Amino acid sequence: MRRCDVVVVGLGLMGSAALDALLSAGVDAIGFDPLGPASDRGSSHGSCRIFRRFNFENDNYTGLSDEAHAGWTRLEASSGESILVPCPVLEAGLPGSAAVAASHAAAIANGRPDPTRSAAEINDQFPAFALPADWDAVVQDGGAILKAELALRIMRARAGERVIAEAARIDPRSAGVLVRSRSEDVLAQRVILALGPWLSRALPEIGSVLNVTRQAVGWFRPARPETVLPGQFPIFILDLGIDNTVYGFPDFEQRGVKAAPHNHGRTVDADDWEPPATDAELATTADALARFIPGAAGPILERDVCLYTNTLPADRRPDSGAEFIIDRWRDPRLIIASPCSGHGAKFAPAIGARLARLATDPNYEVEPFFQLSRYSAFA
Structure with missing residues (x-):
């Protein structure tokens, strides 16, 4: 022994x-x-996750983000590899979005310039987007694609x-x-x-006090590939209403735009990884891309399933x-x-x-x- x-x-x-x-x-x-x-x-x-410095989920997380960023940077220095790919984070949603407001407040509380942008500014800066004129939006610095x-x-x-x-x-x-x-x-x-x-x-x-849920993930063939490349396209988080959030990445791997719903899927067992993500599970994501990010919309190229292990209130x-x-x-x-x-x-x-x-x-x-x-x- x-x-x-x-x-x-x-x-x-x-x-x-x-x-x-x-x-x-x-x-x-x-x-x-x-x-x-x-x-x-x-x-x-899976290949990637979102790194955000400012987090709408909890006011306590900014310090944790900074500590983690220092850790990822040390790992990069010791390995000679690039683990964090800097990328702006666009958070947008319906008028009065609590998530957008919380991210805005976190940035201001930590001494950052006002990240607020109008929908017109977003659509001009990132041509893949077509946000409604009355939407709330912020563009945060300090974000990155984490090569998980x-x-x-x-x-x-x-x-x-x-x-x-x-x-x-x-x-x-x-x-x-x-x-x-x-x-x-x-x-x-x-x-x-x-x-x-x-x-x-x-x-x-x-x-x-735990609930395991099935989460569908898809990679979409973009209608306008030139608009979804790193430097032209941000990490995005769209607040579409109660329990309806969609997030995604630039096409940094040349396999399409990775996008998925962040609302909790159906409750499953820890071994329930099959079948692959269905069209129905990705329908809200595909619809969100078509309506609000038409440059990224298109057929589903790849599918995956992730399990969230969620704490109850x-x-x-x-x-x-x-x-x-x-x-x-x-x-x-x-x-x-x-x-x-x-x-x-x-x-x-x-x-x-x-x-x-x-x-x-x-x-x-x-x-x-x-x-x-x-x-x-x-x-």
Whole structure:
């Protein structure tokens, strides 16, 4: 039986960032995950995610974004690879959009110039767009395309033989937490569970505050390819009304415009990745492109499915749900990595650092809005 200080179970962006932070600090740590960086499963699969400095979801996230940006920059410097591709972020929506207003407020509160733009200015600056004249809009700086798969490859490579490409299960014992896989038994003092939609398989009780949803993703053949290239086209987030948001990217990979709904899809099991995204699931996205970004509209070239692991609204420290949990479990030897609610990828270096500290510093506590005790069931 091997022994180590910390085991990380699940090596998506959060788990890999935690393992990287532990190993960089000289901690004896090992990671388990049967899925490689090129897998089509897991919450972190796929080539890209959005990096935003200013976040409409929560006022607390700007500092987290800045911390994460510094982490991504360090990873770029150490690897010689470009992980963040700078790109403006356009957020637009119906008049009175709360999301646009919140992003605007976050930028102003952090000393940035007023990001407000009229629809006419947007349509002139980005010719692929045809926003209605009365829409609210902001264009934020500090945004980027996060090359998620590349980041995973780099962090996994840095860990080297400390990665065991197998599924693992945990068995708390008096002497530590036994982590068992097909070929390895490891006794650890602490275990970080970064299992995404599979988290409630390891800790069934936490399923009471989580909801896993199926999210459809598509790549669209643009009607005007020259208007959707990087430099001509922003990352976009369109607020189309209650529980109806569509986001997308420039065609930076020459495979079409990646776009998807951000509203929660149907509730599914952690293993429900089939069938591929359907036309019906992508209908609102296709319609939004046709109406508001006609230069990007066109036939669907590729399809994918992502699973969001969403937190339910909290009661003791009220929030609206779709937040993160980064905390120790009831057995403090177990640390829970964020169920990211579909918007956590950009924060991975900052969340990984918190997970590493939770596993190594018994006096460390994360910010209250990340703590599990915000739910009465776990107070």
